[in-house]
Amino acid sequence: MLTKTFKRGVHPxxxxxxxxxxxxxLPVREYVSDTVVISMAMNIxxxxxxxxxxxxxxxxxxVIGEAQGFMxxxxxxxxxxxxxxxxxxxxxxxxxxxxxTIKNDFADTWVELHPLGNVEQVDPKAVIPAIQAAGIxxxxxxxxxxxxxxxxxxxxxxxxxxxxGAECETxxxxxxxxxxxxxxxxxxxxxxxxxxLNVPKGIIGIEDNKPEAIVAMEQACQGRxxxxxxxxxxxxxxxxxxxxxxAITGRxxxxxxxxxxxxxxxxxxxxxxxxxxxxxxxKPLIQRICTVTGCVRKPSNLMVxxxxxxxxxxxxxxxxxxTPGKIVFGGMMTGIAIPNDQxxxxxxxxxxxxxxxxxxxxxxxxxxxxxxxCVAACPIGLNPYQIKVAADKSDFAAAEKLHVMDCILCxxxxxxxxxxxxxxxxxxFCKDHITAEAKAKAAASKPQPPSGDAAxxxxxxxxxxxxGKQSAGHASKQKGGATK
Amino acid sequence: MTILYAGxxxxxxxxxxxxxxxxxxxxxxxxxxxxxxxxxxxxxxxxCGACGYPGCDGFAAAVVAGxxxxxxxxxxxxxxxKAIGKIMGQEAVIGExxxxxxxxxxxxxxxxxxxxxDGYQSCxxxxxxxxxxxxxxxxxxxxxDCMDKCAFGAITMxxxxxxxxxxxxxxxxxxxKACPRNVLKLLPVSASVIVRxxxxxxxxxxxxxxxxxxxxxxxxxxxxxxxxxxVENGFARIDPEKCTRCGACAAVCPCKxxxxx
Numbered sequence: 001m002l003t004k005t006f007k008r009g010v011h012p013x014x015x016x017x018x019x020x021x022x023x024x025x026l027p028v029r030e031y032v033s034d035t036v037v038i039s040m041a042m043n044i045x046x047x048x049x050x051x052x053x054x055x056x057x058x059x060x061x062x063v064i065g066e067a068q069g070f071m072x073x074x075x076x077x078x079x080x081x082x083x084x085x086x087x088x089x090x091x092x093x094x095x096x097x098x099x100x101t102i103k104n105d106f107a108d109t110w111v112e113l114h115p116l117g118n119v120e121q122v123d124p125k126a127v128i129p130a131i132q133a134a135g136i137x138x139x140x141x142x143x144x145x146x147x148x149x150x151x152x153x154x155x156x157x158x159x160x161x162x163x164x165g166a167e168c169e170t171x172x173x174x175x176x177x178x179x180x181x182x183x184x185x186x187x188x189x190x191x192x193x194x195x196x197l198n199v200p201k202g203i204i205g206i207e208d209n210k211p212e213a214i215v216a217m218e219q220a221c222q223g224r225x226x227x228x229x230x231x232x233x234x235x236x237x238x239x240x241x242x243x244x245x246x247a248i249t250g251r252x253x254x255x256x257x258x259x260x261x262x263x264x265x266x267x268x269x270x271x272x273x274x275x276x277x278x279x280x281x282x283k284p285l286i287q288r289i290c291t292v293t294g295c296v297r298k299p300s301n302l303m304v305x306x307x308x309x310x311x312x313x314x315x316x317x318x319x320x321x322x323t324p325g326k327i328v329f330g331g332m333m334t335g336i337a338i339p340n341d342q343x344x345x346x347x348x349x350x351x352x353x354x355x356x357x358x359x360x361x362x363x364x365x366x367x368x369x370x371x372x373x374c375v376a377a378c379p380i381g382l383n384p385y386q387i388k389v390a391a392d393k394s395d396f397a398a399a400e401k402l403h404v405m406d407c408i409l410c411x412x413x414x415x416x417x418x419x420x421x422x423x424x425x426x427x428x429f430c431k432d433h434i435t436a437e438a439k440a441k442a443a444a445s446k447p448q449p450p451s452g453d454a455a456x457x458x459x460x461x462x463x464x465x466x467x468g469k470q471s472a473g474h475a476s477k478q479k480g481g482a483t484k
Numbered sequence: 485m486t487i488l489y490a491g492x493x494x495x496x497x498x499x500x501x502x503x504x505x506x507x508x509x510x511x512x513x514x515x516x517x518x519x520x521x522x523x524x525x526x527x528x529x530x531x532c533g534a535c536g537y538p539g540c541d542g543f544a545a546a547v548v549a550g551x552x553x554x555x556x557x558x559x560x561x562x563x564x565x566k567a568i569g570k571i572m573g574q575e576a577v578i579g580e581x582x583x584x585x586x587x588x589x590x591x592x593x594x595x596x597x598x599x600x601x602d603g604y605q606s607c608x609x610x611x612x613x614x615x616x617x618x619x620x621x622x623x624x625x626x627x628x629d630c631m632d633k634c635a636f637g638a639i640t641m642x643x644x645x646x647x648x649x650x651x652x653x654x655x656x657x658x659x660x661k662a663c664p665r666n667v668l669k670l671l672p673v674s675a676s677v678i679v680r681x682x683x684x685x686x687x688x689x690x691x692x693x694x695x696x697x698x699x700x701x702x703x704x705x706x707x708x709x710x711x712x713x714x715v716e717n718g719f720a721r722i723d724p725e726k727c728t729r730c731g732a733c734a735a736v737c738p739c740k741x742x743x744x745x
Contacts, residue, residue, distance in 0.1 A: 090598070090615045093614070340598075340599065425603060
């Protein structure tokens with residue numbers, strides 16, 4: 001098998017099958033809970049606005065949150081039943097978000113669906129509006145609205161769609177199970193996007209630690225125009241957008257640019273399957289596969305409805321096997337620790353990993369020994385140890401000169417560091433600060449608000465608003481964060 | 485003999501270079517306003533940037549150029565502003581001295597914790613992770629972003645809450661900018677009666693997350709003889725101009741969130 005890859009990178013948990021052995025052979029089970037709490041802010045961009053009231057009856061697939069502008073997607077009810085609350089819950093980022101709580105009546109009544117039919121015959125112009133209406137966001141973790149990704153600026157061209165089946169994160173097997181069990185759906189979704197954008201080529205990249213998935217996807221691709229499978233070397237962050245493009249097409253995305261600058265669009269396999277559901281059946285995004293592993297009695301791959309509470313999911317998996325120290329949404333490298341097990345599942349939650357208290361303990365950092373392992377690990381080609389020196393001094397100008405803004409926060413450098421330096425979190429600190437400063441500068445160049453009491457009052461209400469709008473934080477293993 | 489040649493050569497070279505340097509210093513002389521150095525002497529010298537200019541040198545040059553006001557350096561204070569005014573031949577208008585106040589009392593044990601935070605020790609990073617480690621979304625996070633920014637050593641962290649030493653504080657405002665929660669505010673020194681909470685949630689929510697939260701009950705407002713207190717957005721605010729520092733409000737506050745310095 002001829003595999004491709006990118007330069008540098010790391011191979012976490014290489015001696016224990018990337019931590020995936022607990023769940024990789026378990027077929028996906030469906031789990032529907034009594035109550036779901038559906039967050040209105042599940043995408044990058046503006047959160048949706050709730051359009052149901054307490055006491056309303058909703059059917060599956062009914063719009064309960066309306067999109068606010070282009071950079072926003074609608075939110076749909078994932079169960080049928082009664083709306084019991086519309087209130088605010090803590091988000092994974094800063095501040096609170098609106099959420100709709102629905103009590104499931106288990107009648108499973110659907111709203112009227114508008115299927116477009118076979119992807120090979122569908123009107124190409126109807127595909128992107130259908131994706132937008134179905135509320136699809138990137139399902140690999142970043143939750144970028146998919147219809148925005150598929151709408152280019154004037155003059156931009158795309159010649160390849162890359163489908164990300166790498167699943168380079170440790171512990172997660174959600175995409176692997178999807179590729180085994182719904183391989184045709186993924187190819188259908190890919191074909192729909194290829195026809196919508198008039199792109200001749202679609203490549204599905206899969207790491208070589210999943211040979212069964214490679215075979216299944218190759219079979220599904222047979223007889224379909226322009227689609228193929230590319231085996232990739234098992235390496236982290238193979239599933240990073242820029243790394244995947246480098247590995248598959250040999251092109252590099254310019255600094256600060258989007259994949260479209262390299263004439264490529266990258267979609268996750270989960271997103272492709274959701275697109276197929278939206279186009280063929282007219283079904284909105286209401287459920288996803290989520291790997292539950294770590295310190296749970298019965299590790300599983302579950303098909304859960306969006307908004308299912310973590311506690312219920314852990315209960316379905318037999319409960320905690322040890323006292324939990326930290327619960328992480330996503331894999332161990334880029335996942336976010338959640339504050340408590342009342343957090344609902346989002347559209348991008350591809351896994352829930354429970355750590356015990358010993359695993360959750362973060363280590364103190366010791367001085368840099370200048371071994372250069374971080375430099376050898378960085379997939380972007382940065383000098384992490386130098387940026388860390390600038391970050392420790394809060395010298396953001398120096399950090400920017402060392403290209404900290406090109407850092408993808410993958411955590412490879414921190415994983416390799418023998419001194420356990422907190423590299424990635426300090427880069428996130430720098431990036432957040434530089435972004436906030438640029439935003440403040442842009443705001444300052446706009447006309448000033450009136451002075452005096454009016455301005456003072458305005459400032460107070462702005463304080464409150466700005467809290468809700470801060471970007472969501474990432475937290476990897478070293479980035480630490482919430483302990484239950 | 486050889487040593488003599490070397491001495492003569494070096495001596496000649498010295499004379500030639502000396503002549504060139506003398507000529508250059510006369511020909512390319514740059515007129516420096518001596519007031520810049522004098523003004524620079526009067527400044528705080530912390531390069532805090534609160535004036536909006538790149539460091540103290542930048543501010544001194546701007547004052548002499550007439551671009552910056554003579555009282556623009558907060559750390560220099562009243563004394564510095566008067567001295568600069570004298571150099572510049574202007575009357576320095578001195579406002580009341582400001583001081584930084586902490587509008588939160590949610591120390592560990594008072595404000596409820598949402599989770600144990602063991603990540604990167606920075607308030608701005610912690611604030612971006614599930615709304616911060618404290619349940620109150622207005623509370624001081626106590627990780628010391630303000631302390632790091634303070635060039636005068638006026639801020640210390642005590643029991644998960646920042647504390648400002650009013651004697652050391654120069655009101656440069658660096659900490660106010662650094663705080664992701666807007667807990668710090670510059671207030672006139674004489675405004676000694678302060679509402680130390682800005683939780684705008686409803687009373688039930690505010691009380692659930694912090695023992696010392698302002699619940700906006702309005703008892704202080706009723707007690708105030710001078711109409712100095714307004715209750716808006718769920719918390720009380722005192723107008724320092726109307727307040728007579730009588731302390732009647734602090735005495736009746738059921739949440740003990742009004743303090744007198």
